[in-house]
Amino acid sequence: MEEILxxxxxxxxxxxxxxxxxxxxxxxxxxxxxxxxxxxxxxxxIFGLLGPNGAGKTTTLRMLSxxxxxxxxxxxxxxxxxxxxxxxxxxxxxxxxxxxxLEDFFTPNYLFDFFSQLHHVDETTCKERKxxxxxxxxxxxxAEVKVANLSTGMKQKLSLVISLVHNPEIVIFDExxxxxxxxxxRTVTDYLKELRSEGKTIILSTHIFSLVERLCDRVGxxxxxxMVACGTLxxxxxxxxxxxxxxxxxxxxxxxxx
Amino acid sequence: MKSNALTIIKKEFARFFGDRQLLFTTxxxxxxxxxxxxxxxxxxxxxxxxxGQDEMVTLRVENLPESLAPMVEEMPSTTLLQQPVTQEExxxxxxxxxxxxxxxxxxxxxxxxxxxxxxxGVAAPNVEIYYNSANNASxxxxxxxxxxxxxxxxxxxxxFDINRIDGEDxxxxxxxxxxxxxxGSILSKLIPMLILMMxxxxxxxxxxxxxxGEKERGTIATLLVTPMRRNELALGKVVSLSGIALLSGLSSxxxxxxxxxxxxxxxxxxxxxxxxxTGADYTVLLxxxxxxxxxxxxxxxLLSALAKDVKNAGTMITPFMLVVMFCGLMPMFQSHVPENxxxxxxxxxxxxxxxxxxxxxxxxxxxxxxxxxxxxxxxxVAVWGLTKMFGSEKVMFSR
Numbered sequence: 161m162e163e164i165l166x167x168x169x170x171x172x173x174x175x176x177x178x179x180x181x182x183x184x185x186x187x188x189x190x191x192x193x194x195x196x197x198x199x200x201x202x203x204x205x206i207f208g209l210l211g212p213n214g215a216g217k218t219t220t221l222r223m224l225s226x227x228x229x230x231x232x233x234x235x236x237x238x239x240x241x242x243x244x245x246x247x248x249x250x251x252x253x254x255x256x257x258x259x260x261x262l263e264d265f266f267t268p269n270y271l272f273d274f275f276s277q278l279h280h281v282d283e284t285t286c287k288e289r290k291x292x293x294x295x296x297x298x299x300x301x302x303a304e305v306k307v308a309n310l311s312t313g314m315k316q317k318l319s320l321v322i323s324l325v326h327n328p329e330i331v332i333f334d335e336x337x338x339x340x341x342x343x344x345x346r347t348v349t350d351y352l353k354e355l356r357s358e359g360k361t362i363i364l365s366t367h368i369f370s371l372v373e374r375l376c377d378r379v380g381x382x383x384x385x386x387m388v389a390c391g392t393l394x395x396x397x398x399x400x401x402x403x404x405x406x407x408x409x410x411x412x413x414x415x416x417x418x
Numbered sequence: 419m420k421s422n423a424l425t426i427i428k429k430e431f432a433r434f435f436g437d438r439q440l441l442f443t444t445x446x447x448x449x450x451x452x453x454x455x456x457x458x459x460x461x462x463x464x465x466x467x468x469x470g471q472d473e474m475v476t477l478r479v480e481n482l483p484e485s486l487a488p489m490v491e492e493m494p495s496t497t498l499l500q501q502p503v504t505q506e507e508x509x510x511x512x513x514x515x516x517x518x519x520x521x522x523x524x525x526x527x528x529x530x531x532x533x534x535x536x537x538x539g540v541a542a543p544n545v546e547i548y549y550n551s552a553n554n555a556s557x558x559x560x561x562x563x564x565x566x567x568x569x570x571x572x573x574x575x576x577x578f579d580i581n582r583i584d585g586e587d588x589x590x591x592x593x594x595x596x597x598x599x600x601x602g603s604i605l606s607k608l609i610p611m612l613i614l615m616m617x618x619x620x621x622x623x624x625x626x627x628x629x630x631g632e633k634e635r636g637t638i639a640t641l642l643v644t645p646m647r648r649n650e651l652a653l654g655k656v657v658s659l660s661g662i663a664l665l666s667g668l669s670s671x672x673x674x675x676x677x678x679x680x681x682x683x684x685x686x687x688x689x690x691x692x693x694x695x696t697g698a699d700y701t702v703l704l705x706x707x708x709x710x711x712x713x714x715x716x717x718x719x720l721l722s723a724l725a726k727d728v729k730n731a732g733t734m735i736t737p738f739m740l741v742v743m744f745c746g747l748m749p750m751f752q753s754h755v756p757e758n759x760x761x762x763x764x765x766x767x768x769x770x771x772x773x774x775x776x777x778x779x780x781x782x783x784x785x786x787x788x789x790x791x792x793x794x795x796x797x798x799v800a801v802w803g804l805t806k807m808f809g810s811e812k813v814m815f816s817r
Contacts, residue, residue: 225643228811251645260643261636265433277425278644322640 164330164361165201165224169233170194172219172385193219195385196233201363201378203329206356208376209365210406216385217365218257221334224363225255238329251279256323257334264308268299268318271307272325279326286325293321297347313344320348331355333364337371349375369403381406383413422646426654427661430628434662444623444662445669448616452673460680471495473555475517478503483527489566490521496559514552519559522546531574606777610770611746612674613667617711618742620666621718625659626731629722633814642808652719652804656797659715660708667711699776702786706776709793710769714742716800723807723814742766749774755785762788765796 172194176184184191194216201207209217222228224235226246234241240248262271269290276286294300297317302310310318316339324331336352337345352362352375366372372379373393379402380390388409389396397405435441477496480503491498496519503520511518523545524530530543545567549560581592632638641651718735725731745766755775762768768789775781807813 227639227642228815247645247647250643253643255643259636260640262640263433263632263635263637265437270432274425274429275644278422278641278646280421280645323643 161202161205163200164203165207165235165237165363167197167199167220167224167233167235170197170220170223170230170235171232172216172223172228173231192385194223194230197382197385197387198233199380199387199390201330201361203361204356204359205377206352206362206364206375208372208379209363209382210367210369210372210379210402211365211382212367212410215382217367217382218334219385220382221255221257221332221363221365224249225253225332226250227255251326252329254323254326254328254331255334256320256332256336258338259334260319260323262307262315262319262322265306267304267306268294268310268321269303271318271322275322275325281326289325289327293324296351297321312339313341316340316344317347320351329360331360331362333362335366336364337366337368369401369406373402381409383410386413388413422650423654423657426641426646426651427658430655430658431661433628434624434658440624444620444666448619448666449669449671449673452670453677456674456677457680460677464680471558473517475519475555475559477519477521477559478507479521479523481523481525481527482521483523485528486523486567486570489570490563493559493562493566495555508548511548511550511556514550516550517553517555518550519556519563520546520548521563522548602778606774607749609674609777610749610773611743613671613707613773614710614742614746614766614770616670616674617663617667617707617714618739619670620663621659621711621714622735622739623666624662625715625718626722626725626728626735628659629655629719630725630728630731633723633725634727638808638814642814648808649801649805651808652801656712656716656719656801656804659719660711663711663715664707667707695776695779699779699781702776702781703773705790706769706772706786709790709797710766712797713765713793713800716797716804720800720803720807723804745770755780759784759788763792765793768792 171192174191174193176186176189176191180191181187181189197216197220199207209220211217219228223230224237224242226242226249230243234243236242237249238252240252242249266274272290272294273286276290281289291300294303297320299314299318299321302314307315307318331352333352336348340348349371352364355362356377364375376393378390378392379396381388381396389405393402396402400408434444472495475496476499477490477493478499478501479490480501482490482500503522507518508520510516511520524543527543527545534540534542536542547560547563549556551557551560583590629638632641642648717738721734721738722731725734748767748770755771755778756762762771762785768785772781772786772789775785
């Protein structure tokens with residue numbers, strides 16, 4: 161198996177505002193979001209980061225996409241370091257999270273071309289890829305409709321398509337089915353499988369056990385910013401189902417803290 | 419690097435020119451409104467000044483003295499009635515629609531004036547002129563009579579004249595300023611401030627929405643996960659915002675220029691309105707405006723990037739706007755542009771001074787060069803700051 165992502169000792173600490181301290185119910189001004197995280201992902205697999213809300217999954221993915229910088233450690237994606245070569249990393253990944261929005265004013269057609277240009281995709285490839293992706297997701301009928309007038313599901317499908325304009329080798333999805341209706345969620349999960357069959361690597365974060373079971377080849381369980389288990393589903397589950405295994409791990413971590 | 423910044427510029431222009439409402443309110447409306455408002459104001463002022471000029475006024479005069487008869491008889495647009503004036507005729511003047519003026523000279527006015535001496539302590543002969551100031555025609559004739567009588571009174575004790583222009587020497591002028599200088603002086607106090615205001619309103623119309631708005635809507639994060647460098651994004655944003663602000667400023671400028679002939683009464687200023695500027699003057703103006711809008715867009719972008727949302731951006735930009743407006747008012751309180759070159763290192767103040775000097779025909783190259791270079795350097799620093807902000811997770815993703 162060819163290692164395409166290597167995460168080594170990745171850590172991130174945030175400074176909390178007074179308001180955040182109140183919400184977090186802590187007197188500490190610092191919150192360790194990700195603590196010395198180490199894992200690998202291999203070409204052609206779906207790797208899931210499983211954890212409860214606030215475990216550090218999103219922070220990890222944001223560091224991998226270079227939106228935020230790690231305090232220490234590094235991640236190497238397809239030979240490029242997030243700390244040292246952020247532009248090269250971004251050229252190799254497709255990143256999608258619900259936080260990333262598209263401008264309401266533009267049409268899918270315009271946005272596909274615009275993001276293709278930013279990724280330096282040549283015109284012919286862009287045209288061919290746009291036609292294929294729009295047809296695949298049923299966007300072709302709405303290609304000239306402004307994003308503001310698209311349905312929520314169509315907007316999410318468009319965001320997915322836009323994140324893949326450059327046909328990246330590594331696809332990073334933060335909670336890929338969150339907030340999606342069942343039909344769109346199915347379209348997305350089917351497409352992730354398709355990408356895997358094309359040899360792409362998918363890193364996703366989720367707190368949905370069934371999604372991990374259905375999609376992921378390997379999984380990393382992350383609790384309080386630390387990787388508590390990592391491996392194939394069989395290795396992590398150890399004969400249990402993923403949900404029971406997760407709660408066992410959760411109790412172990414929380415129990416040891418107490 | 420260039421191509422990504424260019425892609426951003428194209429996108430910002432597509433956003434701007436594709437939004438007809440934004441295009442209308444930012445580019446077309448300012449110029450149009452300025453032209454309409456200034457033209458209406460000019461027409462109103464002209465109407466106010468000329469109203470009642472041709473209307474006939476009945477001039478009732480009692481005891482018209484021989485010495486003043488020719489002057490009164492020749493008064494334009496009046497019908498002279500020499501007769502004793504009744505109180506009823508004076509009371510009738512309360513009707514503001516009545517084009518009348520009543521004048522009462524004392525009997526034997528000429529003799530009384532001849533023999534009058536201030537040393538005797540006796541009151542001077544009094545001429546009573548009744549008119550209605552709410553009636554333009556009546557008011558006009560009163561003003562003419564008052565001026566003529568005052569001139570006659572001055573003539574009684576005339577010992578010397580000041581700046582007399584004799585009949586055959588009507589071309590003579592004691593004000594040695596050229597017509598260009600007079601016009602330049604007017605324009606240099608007015609236009610730079612207007613240019614600065616127009617440019618600022620252009621920047622304000624789009625920059626907060628383009629940067630703070632993109633942060634607020636989450637669309638900037640989508641740009642930040644592309645391989646584009648942060649400085650390309652910053653440069654693309656600043657250049658496109660400057661271009662749009664320039665268009666907006668140009669529209670306002672055209673509105674001013676086209677309505678100016680209606681705003682400045684040519685006769686009142688004593689000059690013909692002819693913009694007598696050289697190619698070098700126009701080049702300096704253009705370069706100064708470019709450098710000014712560049713630094714303006716950079717600073718407003720910087721503040722917008724710091725802001726959490728569009729509303730917050732507006733609040734943060736207001737103090738900066740006041741400083742810029744204060745700089746714009748400077749020419750009104752100064753007689754000459756500063757000679758010390760260090761003064762031209764102060765952003766906005768320097769642009770205003772260069773524009774003032776250019777309009778006043780006092781432009782020299784050293785201040786222009788210092789101004790242009792320093793503004794480009796400041797803009798570069800601001801773009802660098804904006805790049806840092808686009809790269810700062812605290813600034814970009816704070817809530």
